[in-house]
Amino acid sequence: MISLPRESMELQQILKIGLILFFLWSSSCLPVASVVDATGAIRFRNDTDHLSLLAFKDQITHDPLNALSSWNDTIQFCNWKxxxxxWKHKQRVVVLDLGSLGLGGSLSPSIGNLTFLHRLNLGSNSFFREIPLELGRLRRLKNLNLSFNSFQGEIPSNLTYCTELxxxxxxxxxxxGKIPVEITSLTKLGELYLGSNTLTGVIPTSIGNLSSLTLLSLHFNHLGGSIPDDIGRLTTLKYFLVAANNLTGTIPSKLYNISSLQEFYVTANKLQGRIPSDIGVTLPSLQFLKLSSNQFDGPIPTTLANASRLEVICIPDNHFSGRVPSELGRLRGLHLLNVELNHLEGGDAKGWEFLDSLTNCSQLTVLSLYDNMLGGMLPNSVVNLSSQLQVLNLNINNMSGRIPHGIENLANLYWFTFDDNLFAGAIPESIGKLVRLQRLGLSSNRFTGQIPISLGNLTLLTELYLDQNNLQGPISPSLGKLQHLSILDLSTNRLTGTIPKEILSLPALSLRLNLSDNSLDGSLPLEVGRLKNLHTLDISRNMLSGNIPSTLGDCQILEYLHLGNNFFxxxxxxxxxxxxxxxxxxxSRNNLTGPIPTFLEDLKQLQMLNLSFNHLEGEVPVKGVFENATQVSIKGNSRLCGGVPELHLPACPGKSYKKRKWPLLLKIVIPIAGAILCMILLLSFLILRRKRKSKNNAPIVHPLEDQFPKVSHSDLIRATDGFSSTNLIGRGGYGSVYKGILSPHQTIVAVKVFNLQNHGASKSFLAECEVLKSARHRNLVKVMTCCSMVDVRGHDFKAxxxxxxxxxxxxxxxxxxxxGHHHTESLSLLQRLNIAIDVADAGDYLHNNCQPSIVHCDLKPSNILIDNEMIAHVGDFGLARFMSKATAISLADKSSSIRIKGTLGYIAPEYGASGQVSTSGDVYSYGILLFEMLTGKSPVDDMFKDGLSLRKFVEMAFPERVMAIVDPLMPLAEDESKTRECLISMIRIGLxxxxGSVKExxxxxxxxxxMHAIRDAYLGTQVH
Structure with a gap:
């Protein structure tokens, strides 16, 4: 053994003591967190963050993406999702980022124990109840995001302790509640988002203490009072958004001196006063100026042109006066100029100089001057505006003269409205070259001449207003080419001739057809029955004659029908x-005869009935609309009697005689009727028995054949070349579809032949027949006829x-x-949006406008067909169900308990549990369909496994990463922000x-x- 010197041993002992002291010191520096126990006392331990996260998870009641599945003891909590x-303070949580995961529940107070937390993101989830006060313990917190949830109650005032925010x-x-004044002590706060709540009270006067603030968003609340003067101290402010509150008074002058301000939104308040004349000098960074729907007055400052980065000037619905500054033409990046609903003046060349100057704004897409006092003649320079111009709105300005030549230069216009002015002369044929137009408004002017034939070239047009002019001649049949037209108003002109059948065959004409106050003659064509989706038809005050066509009964969605002042x-x-x-x-004011039909009593929605000045006779009903004399006009019919006393009509003669004779009639009629009924039943039994014994080629009569031309098995064989495989265009669960040419008119048709060997095929045929005989809509596949018979070999045949x-x-x-099919181009976002709207409109019709309601039960891409105009048509009603008031009724076997067969991936989850169909099931399928259209991925794609579904795939990307999941084949517009906004809105509908909850x-x-509103926003048609 080697002996150490005494000095070495002493040194060893000193080192040991030193090591012990070091470990004692280092252990005292380990992270120690606090936990509040049941008694309220604070105790310290090292696993506080772990326990706090588990307590947070315990309050989560909804986790659709299984986002917290990793939160278990098999994984160290620092590795949880x-x-x-x-990295410095071991096992202390610094970031909790669970945004956009669909989490639901309340926020546990234990979150306050994560005292090292720097960032907490729970945005875009479904948290509810109050924000816990314990958040005030997070002294190190810099970023707190609880937006897009359902938190209630007041904003915790003790957030003021989060001094690093x-x-x-x-x-x-x-x-x-109110905005806590304590928040204004958070001097490091750079962005404050409190918009879209129901906050009340005033903006704290000490708001100027937030010296680092760059963004202040308080829009869509119920804040009142004035904007504090102290706000002018926010010298770093870039974004000021207080739109849609109840703010009053004027804008503090100091606010106009914040040179860093880029976006200034104070729309929809009650603010007043003038805009400083030097605003463009003091706000050189300004990009978006939105002051609409306030009470500002005075002139538009010319110095706005000094804010060279201005892209949007939106100041409608105020009291601005004077001229539109011609200096605005220096804003080369100007996209939108909206000054409508003010008191701006023009009238002479000087007043219209601004329009000349705007020809320099090459990015201008929206110019709206609606409802001002400009007057005078529209300068020819309007045709030299930006080729990017999409919206030109000059309504209600007392402008005169003619539409300038060269208007076709504005080739990208889709909104062109000159309504309520004094324009004269002929409507130029060149308007027909604006092929992207969707809305053309020229009503309430002094246009003369005929309706230009070239308007038929505007095939994207959805609204056409030519009413209240002096147009003459016939209605041009070329308008029949406008297959997307939903509103056509030609009223109050001098049009003559007959109503063209072509415009009565427009498939999209659904909102309004108004031809009133003209001199049209002839009869109302039977083709009017093709307007199956029309809500308003007004052809009053013309010279139409003949009978009222019975085909009007096919217009089952009609709400307003005006045929008065004609010669019917x-x-x-x-x-x-x-x-x-x-x-x-x-x-009213026709030549109608006969009695008032009793069915008018049963029209429950009828609120106004005018039958006056005809030749009607007999007893006036007393039920329904007839109960209220103020809703019915029957004067000028001298042979009417009875009705409610308020109509003051004479009693009907002979009523007592009828009462005396009634018992005698019963004694005679009932025995005779009973005998006839017995004979009919006996005869029917014999005929039915004979039919069962004999097989022949005679067609089996089906309800559809009462409505459509009959077709035989041999007709279909000839049409499809013997059901040749070359004509096969698709197969389904119950049969095959063939392309055919049907004689005698050589009509190209699709023939669906049912394979009756498949179980349920016959019921599927009956289901489709039941739906198709009553359902009519532009977005449903149109049935032409059916065939149900025995073929030449004695087999049942149904098609x-x-x-x-x-x-x-x-x-x-x-x-x-x-x-293996390849199209020349993939569907654009707008095309997909249009198709989605078509499908939604079809679903709305089936659910809400059919009696009883119809549930499709199998919405999916293969059951949606696209025509040449890229309009979608929903088909294949083989699984459809009628919905009675009390239960869901199967069309196939009249049972509400039948198991839904649907298509995997599109079936609503509740169907698997109960089998009870509902309109909500179609809504679920629509949501999945929407995801598939946007992502290009089928819900049964191989990637969707291990708990991942198409819905979860989309939900995980929503909203931040929506651009990453869109179909890579989809061509996108150049305006990425507008595209992203549209995608987010569509996906929100899909979600x-x-x-999973039917109620939600x-x-x-x-x-x-x-969906219609999303399209309007995407196209920018919501100018106001």
């Missing part, structure tokens, strides 16, 4: 009883004949590689539709309305 720990985002919740004769057609939604019916839709199914457009889903009517 969304959790980031400090730089971003506070609480927008899009249900927060109430005959009786009121019984078929009008099919228009169950009629609210106004005006048949449906449809209108041939040439562009195939949506399935082939979205997934062309599946069948709502495909919600939208109904299809709201879906359709919202």
């Amino acid at each position: 969304g959790v980031t720990c400090s 730089k971003i506070l985002a609480l927008c899009h919740n249900q927060l109430t 004769q005959g009786t009121i057609p019984q078929y009008l009883s099919n228009a169950r939604g009629l609210q106004e019916l005006d048949l 449906l004949v449809f209108e041939f839709i040439p562009n195939g199914s949506l399935e082939k457009w979205l997934h062309p590689e599946l069948d 709502s539709c495909s919600n 889903r939208l109904n299809i009517s709201n879906v359709a309305t919202t």
